[in-house]
Amino acid sequence: TQLLEQSPQFLSIQEGENLTVYCNSSSVFSSLQWYRQEPGEGPVLLVTVVTGGEVKKLKRLTFQFGDARKDSSLHITAAQPGDTGLYLCAGGGPGGSYIPTFGRGTSLIVHP
Amino acid sequence: ETGVTQSPTHLIKTRGQQVTLRCSSQSGHNTVSWYQQALGQGPQFIFQYYREEENGRGNFPPRFSGLQFPNYSSELNVNALELDDSAPYLCASSLARRGAEQYFGPGTRLTVT
Numbered sequence: 001t002q003l004l005e006q007s008p009q010f011l012s013i014q015e016g017e018n019l020t021v022y023c024n025s026s027s028v029f030s031s032l033q034w035y036r037q038e039p040g041e042g043p044v045l046l047v048t049v050v051t052g053g054e055v056k057k058l059k060r061l062t063f064q065f066g067d068a069r070k071d072s073s074l075h076i077t078a079a080q081p082g083d084t085g086l087y088l089c090a091g092g093g094p095g096g097s098y099i100p101t102f103g104r105g106t107s108l109i110v111h112p
Numbered sequence: 113e114t115g116v117t118q119s120p121t122h123l124i125k126t127r128g129q130q131v132t133l134r135c136s137s138q139s140g141h142n143t144v145s146w147y148q149q150a151l152g153q154g155p156q157f158i159f160q161y162y163r164e165e166e167n168g169r170g171n172f173p174p175r176f177s178g179l180q181f182p183n184y185s186s187e188l189n190v191n192a193l194e195l196d197d198s199a200p201y202l203c204a205s206s207l208a209r210r211g212a213e214q215y216f217g218p219g220t221r222l223t224v225t
Contacts, residue, residue, distance in 0.1 A: 042216030
């Protein structure tokens with residue numbers, strides 16, 4: 001079973017601060033996704049990273065896939081209250097059927 | 113492009129009863145996955161259907177079963193409901209060739225009393 005560990009579990013910051021959340025595993029993933037989920041809603045896909053060392057940017061969000069494809073990070077610059085939510089990483093294994101594994105998530109609150 | 117829809121949005125059932133949850137996949141997507149999301153957890157994979165065949169199953173008992181129809185919509189059936197089955201149930205659709213990218217519906221919140 002592939003496990004994804006996310007840290008920190010909770011994060012409470014002021015508007016304008018920077019933050020980084022981490023997603024780690026002992027397993028290699030063929031790809032990794034980041035989602036954001038708001039209360040009472042389903043997760044919304046933010047990005048997919050596929051290549052080791054890959055960096056993708058989405059406005060103030062920067063996503064990085066580790067060189068060994070076992071870990072990933074999400075960095076938010078100048079956080080805003082609209083960034084509040086549960087950030088989830090999910091990975092798929094190498095080859096074969098894709099059975100997604102989700103981390104427990106990082107719950108972010110950005111205070112105005 | 114129509115997104116993923118789920119029905120009903122909320123449901124209250126009694127222990128021992130059976131329930132059916134429904135999901136319409138995003139237009140063009142042929143794969144549907146179902147998840148249970150316990151409080152404070154990420155979504156837990158129940159099973160996945162690709163072109164009407166079960167394509168993988170998580171660690172859930174056989175009383176959790178599913179169907180996918182020719183139009184790629186799907187049902188999740190749970191028999192002999194237990195109190196611990198109370199949770200939001202999420203449906204996600206994807207294209208098999210890019211199956212890693214899941215597009216989620218809003219969920220069905222099931223309460224078992």
